[in-house]
Amino acid sequence: MSMKVKTRQVDGITILDLSGRITLGEGSVTIRDAVRDVLAKGSNKILLNLGDISYIDSSGIGELVSAFTTVKNSGGELKLLNLTKKVHDLLQITKLYTVFDVKDDEATAISSFTK
Amino acid sequence: MADSTTMRASYTLDSSLDSVNKIEQIGEQFATKAGFDEDTVPHIAMAVREAAVNAVLHGNSYDTNKHVVASFETTSDSLIIRISDQGPGLDPDKIPDPLAPENILRGSGRGIFLIKAFMDEVNFRQLHPGTELTLIKHRTPAQSGT
Numbered sequence: 001m002s003m004k005v006k007t008r009q010v011d012g013i014t015i016l017d018l019s020g021r022i023t024l025g026e027g028s029v030t031i032r033d034a035v036r037d038v039l040a041k042g043s044n045k046i047l048l049n050l051g052d053i054s055y056i057d058s059s060g061i062g063e064l065v066s067a068f069t070t071v072k073n074s075g076g077e078l079k080l081l082n083l084t085k086k087v088h089d090l091l092q093i094t095k096l097y098t099v100f101d102v103k104d105d106e107a108t109a110i111s112s113f114t115k
Numbered sequence: 116m117a118d119s120t121t122m123r124a125s126y127t128l129d130s131s132l133d134s135v136n137k138i139e140q141i142g143e144q145f146a147t148k149a150g151f152d153e154d155t156v157p158h159i160a161m162a163v164r165e166a167a168v169n170a171v172l173h174g175n176s177y178d179t180n181k182h183v184v185a186s187f188e189t190t191s192d193s194l195i196i197r198i199s200d201q202g203p204g205l206d207p208d209k210i211p212d213p214l215a216p217e218n219i220l221r222g223s224g225r226g227i228f229l230i231k232a233f234m235d236e237v238n239f240r241q242l243h244p245g246t247e248l249t250l251i252k253h254r255t256p257a258q259s260g261t
Contacts, residue, residue, distance in 0.1 A: 024168055025132040058165055058225040066222035086157065093232050094225055095214050 003027030003053075005034045013110050014043045015081075019052035022060030027053075031060075035067045035078075044076025045113045049106070051082030061094060068100060077101070081109050122148065125186040130175035130200075138185045139164035142196060145187045149194045150258030158233035159194065159252055165226040166198040166248045174200025174246060191259050193235075199247035207239045 003020035016034055021027050031048075038046055048064070056064075064080070071078040079101040083091070091097040103109035122145065128134035142163030146156045167183065175181040181201040188195045211218050213225045231237050236251035 023164075024135070024172065057161060057168070058229055059168065059223070061225055062222040065220055069220055069222075090229075094228070095219060099219060 003030045005030060007034070007038070009043075010106075011110050012043075013045045013047055013113055014038045015047045015049055015106075017049045017052070019054075021055040022053055022063060023055065023057045024059035027056075028059045028063040031063050031067060035070060039071065039074055039076070044071055044074050046071055046076065046078045047081050047103075047106075047109050047113075048078065049081045050084065050087055053084060053087060056087055056090060061090060061096065064100070065096065077113055079103060079109055079112070081106060121191070122189040123187065125184065128183050128185065129179060130171045130177050130181050130183060132171070134183055135164060135167040135171055138167040138183070138198065141185070141187060145189060145194060145196070146252070149189045149252075149254055151194070151252065151254070155252070159250075162230045162233040162250055163196055163198070165230050166196070166250060169205070169226050169248065170198050170200035170202070170246075174202030174205070176202065189254075192254055194252045194254065196250040197247055198250075199242060199245055201242075201245040204241050204244065205239065205246040 003018060003022055003026055006017040008015050008017070018031065022031060035046060068078050081103050083102060091100065101112070103112065124141070126141065128137065139160055143156060143160035146159040151159060167185065170183045171177065175183065184199045186197045207227065210227050211224055213219070213221065213228045218224065230250060234250045235253045238249040240247040240249070
C-alpha cells in the first residue's frame with residue numbers, strides 16, 4: 001500500500017494526515033513533495049500525523065529528518081503526532097525521538113506551536 | 116517438524132524496488148515459518164529489506180545489467196539470509212555512525228545500523244565485484260522444535 005496524504009488547516013497549523021508506508025520509492029517522495037508544497041504556500045508550521053503509518057524504513061526515517069531540517073531552516077516548526085509503537089521504537093533506536101517534538105494529542109500539539 | 120527446521124531458497128533478481136519488496140516478503144515468510152514471535156518477525160523483515168535496499172540502491176545503483184542474489188536458509192538453530200550485489204563493494208568500517216551528533220540529522224545512512232540492531236550477527240564479504248551481507252538470527256529451542 002503506497003502512502004497517502006490529506007492536508008488540513010487548524011488554527012494556522014498545517015496538518016498532514018499520512019497513511020500507508022513511508023519507504024524508499026513509495027512514501028518518501030510523497031512526503032518530500034507534500035512538505036515542499038506546504039512551504040511553497042507560505043506555511044511553515046507543520047504537524048505530521050503518523051497515526052495511520054503502518055510501516056517505515058530507514059529511507060522513510062531519513063525523509064522525516066530531511067523534512068524536519070528543511071522546515072527548521074525555513075524558520076518554521078515541524079512536529080510529529082500519534083506515533084505507532086513501531087515508529088516510536090525506530091525513533092528510539094536511532095536516537096531521533098528527542099530530536100523531534102513528538103505529541104500524542106492533536107489539540108496539545110496545535111497549541112504547542114509558536115504563535 | 117522437519118519442514119520448519121530446514122528450509123532453503125535462493126533467488127536471483129533484477130536491481131529494482133520490486134525486488135526489494137519481494138526479498139522483504141520472502142524474509143518475513145521465512146521468519147514466520149522459523150517460529151519467531153510477532154515482535155521479532157517485523158524486525159527481521161526490516162533488516163532484510165534494508166539489506167536489499169543496500170544491494171539494489173547503493174550496490175548496483177539500479178543497474179539493469181546487475182543482479183541481486185538473495186538466499187534464505189533455516190537451520191536447526193538459526194535463520195540465515197545472504198544478500199549479494201555486483202556493485203563496487205562496501206567497507207563496513209567506513210560507514211559513518213548514524214548516532215554520532217554530527218550525523219544524527221543526516222537524511223540517510225541508517226540502513227546498516229538498523230540491520231545490526233535487529234539481527235544477532237551481520238557479516239560482510241567482499242566478492243570482487245560486489246558485497247555479500249549475511250544476516251543471522253538465532254532460534255530458541257522452542258522455535259526450532261527441538
